[in-house]
Amino acid sequence: xxxxxxxxxxxxxxxxxxxxxxxxxxxxxxxxxxxxxxxxxxxxxxxxxxxxxxxxxxxxxxxxxxxxxxxxxxxxxxxxxxxxxxxxxxxxxxxxxxxxxxxxxxxxxxxxxxxxxxxxxxxxxxxxxxxxxxxxxxxxxxxxxxxxxxxxxxxxxxxxxxxxxxxxxxxxxxxxxxxxxxxxxxxxxxxxxxxxxxxxxxxxxxxxxxxxxxxxxxxxxxxxxxxxxxxxxxxxxxxxxxxxxxxxxxxxxxxxxxxxxxxxxxxxxxxxxxxxxxxxxxxxxxxxxxxxxxxxxxxxxxxxxxxxxxxxxxxxxxxxxxxxxxxxxxxxxxxxxxxxxx
Amino acid sequence: xxxxxxxxxxxxxxxxxxxxxxxxxxxxxxxxxxxxxxxxxxxxxxxxxxxxxxxxxxxxxxxxxxxxxxxxxxxxxxxxxxxxxxxxxxxxxxxxxxxxxxxxxxxxxxxxxxxxxxxxxxxxxxxxxxxxxxxxxxxxxxxxxxxxxxxxxxxxxxxxxxxxxxxxxxxxxxxxxxxxxxxxxxxxxxxxxxxxxxxxxxxxxxxxxxxxxxxxxxxxxxxxxxxxxxxxxxxxxxxxxxxxxxxxxxxxxxxxxxxxxxxxxxxxxxxxxxxxxxxxxxxxxxxxxxxxxxxxxxxxxxxxxxxxxxxxxxxxxxxxxxxxxxxx
Numbered sequence: 320x321x322x323x324x325x326x327x328x329x330x331x332x333x334x335x336x337x338x339x340x341x342x343x344x345x346x347x348x349x350x351x352x353x354x355x356x357x358x359x360x361x362x363x364x365x366x367x368x369x370x371x372x373x374x375x376x377x378x379x380x381x382x383x384x385x386x387x388x389x390x391x392x393x394x395x396x397x398x399x400x401x402x403x404x405x406x407x408x409x410x411x412x413x414x415x416x417x418x419x420x421x422x423x424x425x426x427x428x429x430x431x432x433x434x435x436x437x438x439x440x441x442x443x444x445x446x447x448x449x450x451x452x453x454x455x456x457x458x459x460x461x462x463x464x465x466x467x468x469x470x471x472x473x474x475x476x477x478x479x480x481x482x483x484x485x486x487x488x489x490x491x492x493x494x495x496x497x498x499x500x501x502x503x504x505x506x507x508x509x510x511x512x513x514x515x516x517x518x519x520x521x522x523x524x525x526x527x528x529x530x531x532x533x534x535x536x537x538x539x540x541x542x543x544x545x546x547x548x549x550x551x552x553x554x555x556x557x558x559x560x561x562x563x564x565x566x567x568x569x570x571x572x573x574x575x576x577x578x579x580x581x582x583x584x585x586x587x588x589x590x591x592x593x594x595x596x597x598x599x600x601x602x603x604x605x606x607x608x609x610x611x612x613x614x615x616x617x618x619x620x621x622x623x624x625x626x627x628x629x630x631x632x633x634x635x636x637x638x639x640x641x642x643x644x645x646x647x648x649x650x651x652x653x654x655x656x657x658x659x660x661x
Numbered sequence: 662x663x664x665x666x667x668x669x670x671x672x673x674x675x676x677x678x679x680x681x682x683x684x685x686x687x688x689x690x691x692x693x694x695x696x697x698x699x700x701x702x703x704x705x706x707x708x709x710x711x712x713x714x715x716x717x718x719x720x721x722x723x724x725x726x727x728x729x730x731x732x733x734x735x736x737x738x739x740x741x742x743x744x745x746x747x748x749x750x751x752x753x754x755x756x757x758x759x760x761x762x763x764x765x766x767x768x769x770x771x772x773x774x775x776x777x778x779x780x781x782x783x784x785x786x787x788x789x790x791x792x793x794x795x796x797x798x799x800x801x802x803x804x805x806x807x808x809x810x811x812x813x814x815x816x817x818x819x820x821x822x823x824x825x826x827x828x829x830x831x832x833x834x835x836x837x838x839x840x841x842x843x844x845x846x847x848x849x850x851x852x853x854x855x856x857x858x859x860x861x862x863x864x865x866x867x868x869x870x871x872x873x874x875x876x877x878x879x880x881x882x883x884x885x886x887x888x889x890x891x892x893x894x895x896x897x898x899x900x901x902x903x904x905x906x907x908x909x910x911x912x913x914x915x916x917x918x919x920x921x922x923x924x925x926x927x928x929x930x931x932x933x934x935x936x937x938x939x940x941x942x943x944x945x946x947x948x949x950x951x952x953x954x955x956x957x958x959x960x961x962x963x964x965x966x967x968x969x970x971x972x973x974x975x976x977x978x979x980x981x982x983x984x985x986x987x988x989x
Contacts, residue, residue, distance in 0.1 A: 356880040365876040365905040369869070456702075464703025464711065465987055468922030558869055558901070560923045562894070563703035568867025602870075606877035609858060619861055 397566025429544020519586025713945025807843025818914025
């Protein structure tokens with residue numbers, strides 16, 4: 320018969336359990352304090368319509384961060400691919416061509432990022448910061464600074480396929496779920512994912528055992544580019560509008576979703592399941608706090624407190640190893656007393 | 662008014678002349694002007710200003726240097742320092758950082774005979790101090806703009822004492838927040854119960870992120886009668902939030918600002934009731950006129966209110982072709 324400890328250990332082996340527990344606790348708290356909002360299906364449909372672009376971006380970034388890299392250019396890919404799609408729909412009346420070209424544009428930008436980082440050797444934070452400016456600026460040049468209204472796009476099959484509604488359910492949430500499941504398999508069941516984690520953990524050892532970091536990193540950047548383009552497709556179709564500056568607000572939110580979800584900032588450890596929960600927390604928190612009736616300038620501060628509580632709660636649920644670290648920190652012995660626990 | 666007419670006449674003359682004279686003969690030839698455009702290149706609240714400034718620069722033969730700050734006051738200050746370092750003929754600044762923040766920099770520019778003028782958000786103290794040397798203002802009186810939006814919301818939606826309203830704005834920003842303050846004060850003065858939520862920096866950058874927040878508020882307050890904002894891109898997404906919350910067009914009176922494509926759709930479908938039209942094109946065109954005339958002829962600074970009206974579902978149709986070109 321299992322002891323309570325072994326049961327806990329077995330539970331904690333379930334990927335992303337702590338952060339999903341935090342998500343459920345948050346939903347429960349919001350249901351208690353704002354039942355008229357969080358017991359209504361409409362708010363969940365709104366989340367399911369608005370979380371997918373962020374989730375797709377965050378899931379893609381999870382793989383890159385697993386390999387010890389970062390991509391800061393994805394907001395500009397969202398803008399660029401959105402323009403490509405918007406232009407094809409608005410001016411050429413060719414939505415399917417737009418879809419293909421938008422994804423191709425994302426792949427191309429991702430490939431160039433990969434070349435700059437993996438082949439030329441520029442640190443990814445610098446290379447992708449530069450390409451963020453480059454592709455964002457180019458989007459403005461190409462669009463002549465104009466936004467496009469795509470108000471009639473909901474009459475097209477491409478809209479129904481990607482962001483239509485099954486009853487009240489937004490279709491894009493199924494696409495986002497599909498992307499998350501595929502990326503989970505890639506990360507946990509495919510050699511490519513294993514290589515990324517290996518590279519993120521120790522690139523030299525990875526090379527010794529036959530992994531090709533240049534090739535794998537380039538592939539990861541291409542994948543990120545395609546996913547950013549796909550997120551842009553969902554965003555543009557859902558908004559029925561191309562905004563020249565779209566994607567600009569996602570940078571910090573996407574990174575927060577990845578890190579809250581338990582992916583290591585140093586690489587080598589990543590959780591797609593955690594990222595999915597992190598994405599929902601990020602989008603839900605401010606809406607939830609507003610629904611509690613809090614007003615004015617306090618909302619932002621309380622959002623910060625809830626994020627902090629989520630991360631701390633995550634650590635506390637996670638287990639004895641983290642608890643030991645916490646105790647050491649509390650006793651001021653970390654790095655001072657190599658003897659370990661008192 | 663006479664001054665305004667004379668400026669318009671000068672502008673018209675210059676435009677006419679521009680078709681027949683060489684670039685070097687134009688009134689603004691040889692003048693370089695740094696121009697703070699406000700937001701990001703191409704956003705709905707910036708593009709018409711850019712286009713207006715470019716058109717005036719082309720008409721007068723002036724060399725225009727565009728600066729974009731993403732509406733960040735600290736960036737506006739650092740861009741002003743960069744502009745000063747280049748010693749141009751004129752600099753147009755946004756008023757968002759406030760008079761005190763700009764005071765020493767403007768004093769330095771005045772000593773060096775650089776014409777400074779302002780737009781979009783007024784710098785009243787500095788304008789009073791330096792108007793003799795060409796310091797003008799082209800823009801809406803922000804507080805009055807917010808007030809006008811609220812008045813039209815009340816009129817359009819038949820809002821009355823005791824009705825519940827939400828203001829979703831940027832009151833934390835000293836100057837820009839004045840328009841939100843005007844809107845808020847006017848609704849409160851009319852007896853409405855007004856809640857206030859501050860727009861986060863993420864929503865400020867990508868306003869699609871506002872949708873779940875507004876949706877949650879709408880579900881929490883089923884009796885809500887009105888939503889007001891003075892953020893152009895947030896205005897564009899209120900219709901979507903209303904739809905997500907199951908509200909029908911016209912059920913909630915919405916007052917916003919500017920005329921982005923989504924706002925136009927919202928007006929056409931009846932989700933948005935009134936939108937303040939700042940006539941941003943004028944906010945680009947007129948400071949260039951101010952610069953050239955002050956530099957060449959020493960004319961004093963002018964205060965021009967560029968927007969005194971709102972667009973409603975009834976009046977939007979005629980404006981659409983101009984909006985599509987980034988002029989309105």
